[in-house]
Amino acid sequence: MPAATPHPTACLTLADGTVFYGHGFGAVGETVAELCFNTAMTGYQEIMTDPSYAGQVVTFTFPHVGNVGVNPDDDETADPVAAGMVVKWDPTEPSNWRAADALKDWLARRGRIGIGGIDTRRLTRAIRQQGAPHVALAHDPEGKFDIEKLVAKARAWSGLVGLDLAKDVTCAQSYRWDEMRWSWPEGHAKRTEPGHRVVAIDYGAKRNILRCLASAGCDVTVLPASASAEDVLALEPDGVFLSNGPGDPAATGEYAVPMIRKILDKDVPLFGICLGHQMLALALGAKTVKMNHGHHGANHPVKDLETGKVEITSMNHGFTVDSQTLPEGVKETHVSLFDGSNCGIRMTDRPVFSVQYHPEASPGPQDSYYLFERFVTAMADRKQA
Numbered sequence: 001m002p003a004a005t006p007h008p009t010a011c012l013t014l015a016d017g018t019v020f021y022g023h024g025f026g027a028v029g030e031t032v033a034e035l036c037f038n039t040a041m042t043g044y045q046e047i048m049t050d051p052s053y054a055g056q057v058v059t060f061t062f063p064h065v066g067n068v069g070v071n072p073d074d075d076e077t078a079d080p081v082a083a084g085m086v087v088k089w090d091p092t093e094p095s096n097w098r099a100a101d102a103l104k105d106w107l108a109r110r111g112r113i114g115i116g117g118i119d120t121r122r123l124t125r126a127i128r129q130q131g132a133p134h135v136a137l138a139h140d141p142e143g144k145f146d147i148e149k150l151v152a153k154a155r156a157w158s159g160l161v162g163l164d165l166a167k168d169v170t171c172a173q174s175y176r177w178d179e180m181r182w183s184w185p186e187g188h189a190k191r192t193e194p195g196h197r198v199v200a201i202d203y204g205a206k207r208n209i210l211r212c213l214a215s216a217g218c219d220v221t222v223l224p225a226s227a228s229a230e231d232v233l234a235l236e237p238d239g240v241f242l243s244n245g246p247g248d249p250a251a252t253g254e255y256a257v258p259m260i261r262k263i264l265d266k267d268v269p270l271f272g273i274c275l276g277h278q279m280l281a282l283a284l285g286a287k288t289v290k291m292n293h294g295h296h297g298a299n300h301p302v303k304d305l306e307t308g309k310v311e312i313t314s315m316n317h318g319f320t321v322d323s324q325t326l327p328e329g330v331k332e333t334h335v336s337l338f339d340g341s342n343c344g345i346r347m348t349d350r351p352v353f354s355v356q357y358h359p360e361a362s363p364g365p366q367d368s369y370y371l372f373e374r375f376v377t378a379m380a381d382r383k384q385a
């Protein structure tokens with residue numbers, strides 16, 4: 001039930017002046033960001049710790065958020081990365097055998113603001129109509145809000161377009177990754193030794209992607225986003241992986257695209273996910289554009305144009321590859337059945353491919369795991385050739 005405070009303790013102010021008052025939880029303070037909505041019914045901890053949400057406040061359309069608490073295993077990175085969260089019901093005390101902490105305390109310790117008691121249906125309609133708005137989210141137990149100032153801050157925020165956030169969330173140094181998935185995808189072979197040497201570029205990588213790569217047969221070395229092509233090639237990779245990440249692909253692409261092009265010149269198998277997909281497309285000569293309100297959820301149907309199969313996927317992106325700009329030699333392989341937007345590409349003459357969605361997040365639940373195996377098969381074929 002909503003907390004029985006006599007006054008609102010948090011407010012969400014949209015740049016157009018609309019104000020939503022609610023109950024604050026987590027950290028006290030203010031944040032300015034883009035507002036998006038996520039339609040997943042589970043996985044709030046993974047969502048809040050997905051580095052791709054840097055610079056965004058997430059509205060959860062599912063009303064009950066926080067009731068299973070948080071645990072040490074489900075983080076996709078060390079800290080919450082999303083700027084804040086908006087929910088309908090205030091989080092209850094956690095009730096789950098895995099819970100190690102309450103969502104509100106976990107958020108407070110990590111400096112992230114939550115607001116409960118919000119009409120998330122109305123808010124989601126506003127996001128769909130206006131496009132993802134810029135917002136200021138404030139939490140003050142005293143309930144003292146200077147709305148004019150908050151609106152001004154939301155208006156003054158420059159937004160995600162043109163913003164490179166990968167540099168803020170990437171790892172500081174390279175490291176090896178060998179942890180595998182905790183559950184084995186049904187019907188898929190266990191990895192065989194020796195593994196293929198894979199260099200994964202971390203633009204804000206989710207841990208479960210690295211687990212899936214390791215499980216499928218990759219010996220993974222993770223390099224920071226600023227790694228040069230020379231740094232990558234010095235490790236003599238059998239394959240290169242480009243991770244997901246926050247911000248505008250065109251901005252991160254300013255340094256990543258020239259690096260990716262040099263890798264492409266070496267004809268090494270390459271696989272990209274989400275931001276990695278967008279930057280591969282840029283490196284191949286296509287364009288990316290900002291979407292109206294993006295795709296964020298765990299129920300997005302995607303059609304594989306080559307097999308006709310439909311996968312249920314997890315998505316989190318606010319930019320998209322404009323398939324009209326794909327050059328010759330690059331094929332569109334997957335499309336969203338919600339709006340027809342591009343969800344995958346591959347080079348027609350080389351083992352270079354990528355997807356916009358998140359094959360590691362498994363809402364299907366294993367529909368998209370084949371992509372990790374496809375990458376491993378490409379590396380194995382290359383060695384045999």
Ligand SMILES: NC(=O)CC[C@H](N)C(=O)O
Binds near residue numbers: 052244245246275
């Ligand atoms: N999950 C991701 O990698 C997101 C990619 C990019 N930041 C976007 O919003 O489109």
